Amino acid sequence: MSEENISDDELTALFGDDEENDGGDGPPVEDSGGGSSPSEGELIKTHDWGEKRRLSxxxxxxxxxxxxxxxxxxxxxxxxxxxxxxxxxxxxxxxxxxxxxxxxxxxxxxxxxxxxxxxxxxxxxxxxxxxxxxxxxxxxxxxxxxxxxxxxxxxxxxxxxxxxxxxxxxxxxxxxxxxxxxxxxxxxxxxxxxxxxxxxxxxxxxxxxxxxxxxxxxxxxxxxxxxxxxxxxxxxxxxxxxxxxxxxxxxxxxxxxxxxxxxxxxxxxKVKVPLYGILVRDRLRMHDMLEMEVGDVLTFRTNLDEASEVVIGKNRVFWARPGVIGRRHALRVEAFINPEQSSPLELTADTNTDEVSPTDVSDEVEQVSSGGSFDVRMQ
The missing domain is CATH 3.40.1550.10 (CheC-like)
Structure with missing residues (x-):
């Protein structure tokens, strides 16, 4: 078998491109396309074998x-x-x-x-x-x-x-x-x-x-x-x-x-939150409000059989019946307010079937009653 010398051009054709890409350090690395080499832009985290770790x-x-x-x-x-x-x-x-x-x-x-x-x-x-x-x-x-x-x-x-x-x-x-x-x-x-x-x-x-x-x-x-x-x-x-x-x-x-x-x-x-009852709620025209004077009477379109709203903080929580205990005003909770319920609850006799007469219990809330409507006088 005769020996043939390889020319410089042939050597360059074989290894020139790889050496240029790899900087001439070591043999060329073949990319098999199997996904073992990282793609461009992929973050590679190196492992430091000298890193000190004691806790898991x-x-x-x-x-x-x-x-x-x-x-x-x-x-x-x-x-x-x-x-x-x-x-x-x-x-x-x-x-x-x-x-x-x-x-x-x-x-x-x-x-x-x-x-x-x-x-x-x-x-x-x-x-x-x-x-x-x-x-x-x-x-x-x-x-x-x-x-x-x-x-x-x-x-x-x-x-x-x-x-x-x-x-x-x-x-x-x-x-x-x-x-x-x-x-x-x-x-x-x-x-x-x-x-x-x-x-x-x-x-x-x-x-x-x-x-x-x-x-x-x-x-x-x-x-x-x-x-x-x-x-x-x-x-x-x-x-x-x-x-x-x-x-x-x-x-x-x-x-x-x-x-x-x-x-x-x-x-x-231990947190204190504001609690108040809304007895009546109505709308008033701006013209009427500007002409309001001391002694004027405001009449609301609210029936006393309708429940009052009990508000805790900024949230409507309970329907309640207004009344008095001794010399203090009071509200007796009748039901939770349904978020979907916008109109007041009718406080009929069926609202509380176990209702006790105020005369039977001394601290029971005395119901406020009138002729079906009431006026609020500004004094």
């Missing part, structure tokens, strides 16, 4: 629910302190990272507060951007609490740190309430630093921590004052390790939901 997806979901509830409760508390509308929400789901990466991402200077959560052993940290901390301090000291420019950001003084920690006390209370769905803790501040590297939260920079980050926005009646400020909470994994078995989203949801419903029910029982 289910456990992280529990922490997400816990801190979402914390954000919803701490926002109103901070609003009361600042007398401004404060919105707090999770920037993203809590993430697992290393302590070194957490510290490296913090601004310098910042407001970094170390706290403990007994009976859990070990410290955690709360970081608040100075762009958020300084307006809060200014507001608490009687200022306007306006946003500060980037070149005006500075480390807080010792007095300002004391003022800020008084404000952050409500933060720990909200955090304690949220954690109570998993474990009862008693959080308390220990130290504060403005330079992140001075706060030694873990022994090694490679130690795993869980970080929950929040976006904070402050508004007044004229519009936004501050937007995009950051608040973050960092938990070392060694702190959470003893309670990993309790970090189950199902148990948190059931226990938390029952507690929330109970708190909501207890709060609603």
């Amino acid at each position: 997806t289910d456990q992280m979901r529990t922490l997400n629910d816990l801190h979402d509830q914390f954000a919803k409760s701490y926002g109103p508390a901070l609003s009361i302190s600042m007398k401004r509308q404060v919105d707090i929400r999770l920037s993203e789901e809590p993430r697992q990272t290393t302590y070194g990466e957490f510290v490296a991402a913090l601004p310098n200077p910042t407001s970094l507060n170390r706290f403990v959560l007994p009976p859990l052993e070990g410290p955690a940290a709360i970081n608040m951007d100075l762009a958020l901390a300084l307006p809060i301090i200014d507001r608490m000291l009687g200022g306007t609490g306006d946003a500060v420019e980037e070149d005006e950001i500075r480390s807080p003084t010792q007095i300002e740190e004391r003022v800020l920690q008084r404000v952050l006390k409500s933060l720990l209370e909200a955090l304690q309430t949220s954690w109570s769905k998993v474990i009862d803790v008693e959080p308390a501040f220990t130290t504060a630093e403005s330079i992140p590297y001075y706060l030694q939260l873990t022994q090694l920079a490679d130690d795993v921590v869980v970080v929950a980050e929040f976006d904070v926005a402050i508004r007044d009646e004229f519009g936004p004052i501050l937007e995009g400020a950051k608040l973050s909470i960092c938990y070392p994994y060694i702190l959470l390790q003893p309670i990993t078995a309790k970090l189950r989203s199902g148990s948190f949801a059931s226990a938390g939901g029952m507690a929330i419903n109970k708190d909501l029910r207890d709060s609603l029982e």
Whole structure:
């Protein structure tokens, strides 16, 4: 078999295009069209084999629910302190990272507060951007609490740190309430630093921590004052390790939901709502109203046998019979109002078959009666 030399043109024809497309790195990759290679515009998420993970997806979901509830409760508390509308929400789901990466991402200077959560052993940290901390301090000291420019950001003084920690006390209370769905803790501040590297939260920079980050926005009646400020909470994994078995989203949801419903029910029982009865309702021409004088009599086209409406808040709820108890006016509930029922209910003898005579029961509502129609005199 004779040997044949391959020319440069033939080599270029064989490999030139592939080398040009692939940059000359390695052999050409054949596209089989089987869908194994990503199409243009498809998002490919790379897997980092060096990523530090200790908690499962289910456990992280529990922490997400816990801190979402914390954000919803701490926002109103901070609003009361600042007398401004404060919105707090999770920037993203809590993430697992290393302590070194957490510290490296913090601004310098910042407001970094170390706290403990007994009976859990070990410290955690709360970081608040100075762009958020300084307006809060200014507001608490009687200022306007306006946003500060980037070149005006500075480390807080010792007095300002004391003022800020008084404000952050409500933060720990909200955090304690949220954690109570998993474990009862008693959080308390220990130290504060403005330079992140001075706060030694873990022994090694490679130690795993869980970080929950929040976006904070402050508004007044004229519009936004501050937007995009950051608040973050960092938990070392060694702190959470003893309670990993309790970090189950199902148990948190059931226990938390029952507690929330109970708190909501207890709060609603104390709410006062306006309640009033509409005895008559009619239309009046504007001409007649403009000529109305003291002593004029308004006659309504309403029969006393028709029920009165009982309104709670802004909703029509009951049909009721007007009357008196002793020297007080009263309304006796006869039926619920059907949303589709627009005309008053006729209060006949069949409305309440078990009706007791007012003479039989001393506190029974005495029915108001007249000759079938009535007048209302303006005095």
